Amino acid sequence: MQEWKQAYSLAKLELKASVFGFLFAIIFMMIVILSIVTSLDSYLGNGYAGFDFFFILIFSIGAIWTKPKDFQIKKISGNLSASPLLVMQKQLPIKQEIIIKSRFIVHFFYSFPFQVLTLFAFYLYSPLQGILSISSFIAFSIMWLSFGIYAGYMFPTADAGDKGPFTETTAAVIFAFVLIIGIFFVFSFIHILFGNGIVYWSIILVQKWPILSTVVSILLAFAGFKHWQYYMGKRMNRFDYL
Amino acid sequence: MNRIAEISQAEKTIDDFHLGPINIEIKPGTITALVGNNGSGKSTLLKLLMNLAKPDKGNIRISEKLVFGPDESWKTQVSYQPQTVIGWNAFTGNTLKEFISPLYPDWDDSLFTKMAKLFDIPLNKRFGKLSQGVQQKLNLALTVPRNTPLVLLDEPTSFMDIPSKKHFIDLLADWMDDGNRAIVMTSHQSADIMKLADYLYVLQGGKMIGTYEKDELIGSYLQYWMKGEMPALPIPGELSREHQRLITCSPEAAEAFFQENDLTFTSAVPLDLEEIISLLLTERKER
Numbered sequence: 001m002q003e004w005k006q007a008y009s010l011a012k013l014e015l016k017a018s019v020f021g022f023l024f025a026i027i028f029m030m031i032v033i034l035s036i037v038t039s040l041d042s043y044l045g046n047g048y049a050g051f052d053f054f055f056i057l058i059f060s061i062g063a064i065w066t067k068p069k070d071f072q073i074k075k076i077s078g079n080l081s082a083s084p085l086l087v088m089q090k091q092l093p094i095k096q097e098i099i100i101k102s103r104f105i106v107h108f109f110y111s112f113p114f115q116v117l118t119l120f121a122f123y124l125y126s127p128l129q130g131i132l133s134i135s136s137f138i139a140f141s142i143m144w145l146s147f148g149i150y151a152g153y154m155f156p157t158a159d160a161g162d163k164g165p166f167t168e169t170t171a172a173v174i175f176a177f178v179l180i181i182g183i184f185f186v187f188s189f190i191h192i193l194f195g196n197g198i199v200y201w202s203i204i205l206v207q208k209w210p211i212l213s214t215v216v217s218i219l220l221a222f223a224g225f226k227h228w229q230y231y232m233g234k235r236m237n238r239f240d241y242l
Numbered sequence: 243m244n245r246i247a248e249i250s251q252a253e254k255t256i257d258d259f260h261l262g263p264i265n266i267e268i269k270p271g272t273i274t275a276l277v278g279n280n281g282s283g284k285s286t287l288l289k290l291l292m293n294l295a296k297p298d299k300g301n302i303r304i305s306e307k308l309v310f311g312p313d314e315s316w317k318t319q320v321s322y323q324p325q326t327v328i329g330w331n332a333f334t335g336n337t338l339k340e341f342i343s344p345l346y347p348d349w350d351d352s353l354f355t356k357m358a359k360l361f362d363i364p365l366n367k368r369f370g371k372l373s374q375g376v377q378q379k380l381n382l383a384l385t386v387p388r389n390t391p392l393v394l395l396d397e398p399t400s401f402m403d404i405p406s407k408k409h410f411i412d413l414l415a416d417w418m419d420d421g422n423r424a425i426v427m428t429s430h431q432s433a434d435i436m437k438l439a440d441y442l443y444v445l446q447g448g449k450m451i452g453t454y455e456k457d458e459l460i461g462s463y464l465q466y467w468m469k470g471e472m473p474a475l476p477i478p479g480e481l482s483r484e485h486q487r488l489i490t491c492s493p494e495a496a497e498a499f500f501q502e503n504d505l506t507f508t509s510a511v512p513l514d515l516e517e518i519i520s521l522l523l524t525e526r527k528e529r
Binding site: 084089093 | 289292322327331337342346370
């Protein structure tokens with residue numbers, strides 16, 4: 001617990017300096033949330049991959065990409081890109097464990113509030129209330145919040161650094177573009193193959209097996225949370241911050 | 243005398259550049275200047291000491307602890323001023339001080355205030371908005387007051403104006419009076435090295451040329467203005483001869499040779515440190 005407290009005070013340095021970034025994140029995320037909440041009805045009726053894409057976007061990266069420029073991953077040296085703040089903290093007497101935890105806390109602030117807001121908005125302003133009982137909705141919420149942990153916490157691990165051909169801005173944009181097309185393709189394929197999208201099937205899952213899906217989600221979240229911290233430590237030990 | 247830091251048989255390959263094997267011991271009360279051409283591996287060596295990069299071979303210890311080991315307590319024993327500061331742009335000097343100072347148990351707040359005043363650093367302005375020179379001054383004002391036994395400075399005065407450079411050198415010399423501290427610095431400014439350094443650690447193309455005690459090194463290079471014609475024979479320690487000017491790195495042997503061969507000189511003058519370093523580096527290159 002002491003380590004998390006220290007990590008929080010470390011994360012505060014970035015969070016305090018990101019107030020305007022948060023305001024931008026709130027405005028933008030409200031628009032995204034509003035648009036997917038109002039389109040749930042048509043998604044359940046007709047189904048389209050865009051809905052799954054934005055829903056998963058909220059429950060994975062959240063608003064992390066709205067971070068102020070000074071805190072975004074940038075080229076450090078050669079072909080290594082990393083979080084400038086992580087490099088700064090690595091030069092100070094701060095335990096690696098605490099640096100890692102602080103990066104996770106920053107991710108939490110950029111993702112969790114928007115994920116909770118999305119779930120509330122869904123229950124209050126979409127047809128979901130009529131489809132899911134309170135207990136099934138809780139299971140649905142746990143399932144997606146857990147996804148936000150075991151899939152979402154992969155993203156702060158990139159702060160430790162990334163080496164490869166995508167460190168140049170142009171190459172990174174091309175890569176992101178190809179990735180988005182690829183994801184759309186996968187989501188569309190799922191729609192064609194199973195008749196409906198991922199979010200639809202998650203609703204079905206919590207309706208049919210609420211306890212099982214909750215337990216599995218919590219276990220995955222726990223394992224994912226541990227794994228990503230370990231993985232980030234391994235990356236930090238591997239890279240040279242020259 | 244206990245050593246503060248030790249690098250033994252360290253080697254590191256980065257793309258087509260190979261650093262090492264490096265052996266160096268840092269003792270309290272000493273200032274070691276890492277000297278070499280651009281790209282000779284000086285900054286990389288400091289980064290290896292800070293565990294920002296891992297050596298492929300060899301060991302690096304600070305306060306007897308391996309820097310790449312699980313025990314990270316050595317980090318409170320060392321302060322590092324990088325040549326290029328990363329991650330500070332969004333913060334003001336005051337915020338950075340509030341963040342950095344609690345991490346070091348011996349932080350000297352009065353020294354920080356003194357340096358901020360001396361260098362006229364605007365502490366309420368964001369680091370990214372400061373000029374390169376002021377950024378460097380703030381960086382130093384946030385490094386020296388950490389009062390750690392070992393301080394690593396990477397080109398500390400490269401962007402500084404002349405008066406500030408002088409203030410800084412004086413301040414650093416005072417700071418060393420404690421006797422238990424050591425500095426390892428890289429610098430291309432021969433005046434910094436001349437005034438501060440006790441030892442010179444010379445690197446070329448990643449290879450260690452040697453460690454030299456500064457005063458000894460200066461004493462061992464002498465230039466003579468010879469009278470009359472110089473003999474065709476090589477003179478002991480001869481490094482260069484140009485018209486009547488002869489440079490040798492073995493003055494005693496050279497003077498004995500002059501006596502034996504009835505050669506006379508009008509004057510003998512020690513070489514500038516800058517010239518000695520250039521000779522050391524070119525001499526090695528030619529070999």
